[in-house]
Amino acid sequence: MKRIVILGSGESGTGAAILAKRNGFDVFVSDRGKIADAYKAELAAFEIDFEEGEHTESKILNASEIIKSPGIPEKSPLIKQLRAAGIPIISEIEFAYRYKGDSKIVGITGSNGKSTTTSLLYHICQVAGIDSALVGNIGYSIARQVALDPKEYYITEISSFQLDDIVDFKADIAILLNITEDHLDRYDYKFENYIASKFKIVKNQKEDDYFIYNEDDPVIVKYMKQYLPHSILLPFTMKNEVRQGAYIKDEKMLIKFKEEQWNMNVNDFTIIGKHNQSNSMAAGIAASVMNIRSDKTRDAVTTFSALEHRLQKVLTIKGVDYINDSKSTNVNSTWFALECIDKKVVLILGGVDKGNDYSILDELVEEKVKAIVCLGVDNSLIHDHFDGMVDTIVDTSNMDDCIKACYSLAEQGDVVLLSPSCASFDLFKNFEDRGEQFIAAVKGL
Template sequence: MSYRLVILGGGESGVGAALLGKQQGYDVFLSDAGYLNERYKTQLSESRVEFEEGGHTIHKILSADEVVKSPGIPEKNELIKAIRANSIPVISEIELAYRFKGDAKIIAITGSNGKSTTTSLIYHICKTAGLDCALVGNIGYSFARQVAEDPKPLYVAEISSFQLDDIKDFRADVSLLLNITEDHLDRYEYKFENYIDSKFRIILNAASNDYFIYNADDEVITNKLKQITLHTNLLPFSMNYEPNEGGYIKGNNMTLRLHDERTTWSVYDFALKGKHNQYNTMASCIAAMVMDIRKEKIRVAVTDFQSLEHRMERVATVRGVEFINDSKATNVNSTWYALESMEKPVILILGGQDKGNDYGLIEDLVKEKVKAIVCMGVDNSKIHKAFDGLVSPIIDTASAEDAVNASFHFADKGDVVLLSPACASFDLFKNYEDRGRQFKEAVKNL
């Protein structure tokens, strides 16, 4: 009998897993409680993958030999509980992709903030150096789809904690851990330790010839490292001390050290601005050195890199008011980084689906830099509670258009309207991209 693979969730990762499973000869069934994108339905049909939408047929799911779970489905979901009760193994899509990647190498990037920027920069450096590689994971194509449709000798993968939760054998040749701040605690029983453990799964299977690049200035990471034994090559990066191997920034110079090589560049050469992006750039350069990419190529790539859509993206200046789209800021720490880099008075657009946010983290920056807060969410009570009396005005809006119009009303020439919501987008929008695009559309219509 053929091996039955059930995929739960029909987004990019689920459909990618289904296509790869089918290609590898599995008996594949995909099930989604919601409704699938038409494009995905066409792809599944063309590949003769059986699927259902708008609900789950329990007996079909429980007949699985193995289940690939969408990263968005929590453990407390009743269907997952039933699968676990039946002792059916559950893996993530990146685990399935890893199984069939062949001899390809993997650079894997995780962290609470800066993942997408760092992943994109590493990919850009690799492409600049002429390497045949793919950008996969939480960004772009799913890893499984890439393996199925266009396998490469190198994958640069952005990986979330949700994807790491269900790995077994997944192993990256080079792993990067950028930072760990309180995020997604609703998925981790509101225990920060559980979330930390999840992030550290990126080196669960690290071998003696692999590399672990990590932020040595992040106390959460360094404290965790004291508690565990690792049999891999550690490459820390820091702005507080000078590691023997890895990287550091002192004054305005970044120095990288790997084996007998040493190189120093000015941070003024970096395309990405702001202290947090200096960390991201340093981590990316160390990864590139591990991949034996020539220094000249690395330098060219970090100088001409274009930052991402929805990440501190300058949209337009309207009558002297600058509009910045940072819709990708889905947690309070991301918003902290955005505010920290602001040099003009700010009208801040906040709000969305709360993930257990502690707004106390940005209180001092809000006091110092924010003139007005425009809330954009279904329930803004937590934002009011945090900032009423600290900032005036604070108003509620229920669409991107209303938020942009209200912000423009409060702004004076020389101010910045910053969309940096600190929340997930699922209450009013499909995702953070949809939120960012609606914001940009509203700015264009002013």
């Protein structure tokens, strides 16, 4: 019997374990950390052998194949050992792909906007009555969905980490929203390595598949020639009219696919900002490829709710708006948040820096930011860049002190924006925990 060893027991690992068990493999799950009680109960219910708090080499090195959690880096000593032993290592999305049957995959990646675009397209599918699931880097793992509740379409958010270990995985409809510097610590601080990872979304596409991409993104346009997608190209843009795809003109989004063309006013979108107009174009094109009627897409775009922790308005207190954008874990995401706001901003920055280039923010910071409140263990890089550009920079090391500082600095008509540009792991469990603590502290004012 083929032995599958799964490294990591989160949603991805547990989903892969269930799918492997259901397909008759000898399955073992190993997690160097603690396994969450809910996942431990599931593994036990499916009679899957597991360990936590260690990696027992004798139980791992006898694997026929390894399914690796996206969170485990290539430079991990265990991964190096497995590579040296010649044991194949794949990602959970690769494993799920083998068992999807005739179902279709819409794969959505990019440095920013993945969750919003994936959720919007799923909402369009729900409004249109399409048999679909929201999976991948958001919602359930695709492996779990394939194992327990197969669907006609898998609307899949895919990170670069998930793409790193694909072999045959293919999206029937691939969406590449943008590529900006992110996770450079994971890619040896080489932007080209990260770009190559993102372009794996089109690696296995065939001539009857579709590639929806941002024609306004200079990195995507530059590297298109190098990675040569074989699929049908459907660009979206705010700068030009296109024969097929989508563009914005005179405040209208126009979608063109095959012989059909339809439009809607961008002022009817429920999510604000130019970046969300791009996200909506990408989702709108995908919906057309899926043969969803334009009136259903219009209805969905005008009823879609913004995601938690993504430009989420919490409260207005004494004329000051408090906005939770904790999901902004890179500089470009913070740029998009500032671009949406037309008021003076008290900006909360800080956390685990991933090789950030803060100069991207300079123009918007000079125009809109009246004060920066740092929230992190080490705020030196923020000070090094913004001292002298912003009159007031305050250091805090917990959310309560951060919000008290913001409250004292903000005046009526201002916005307090949590958009940290950094990962959250120095002070918080994850970006959700950071956002929830922000909400609680604001409500406690």
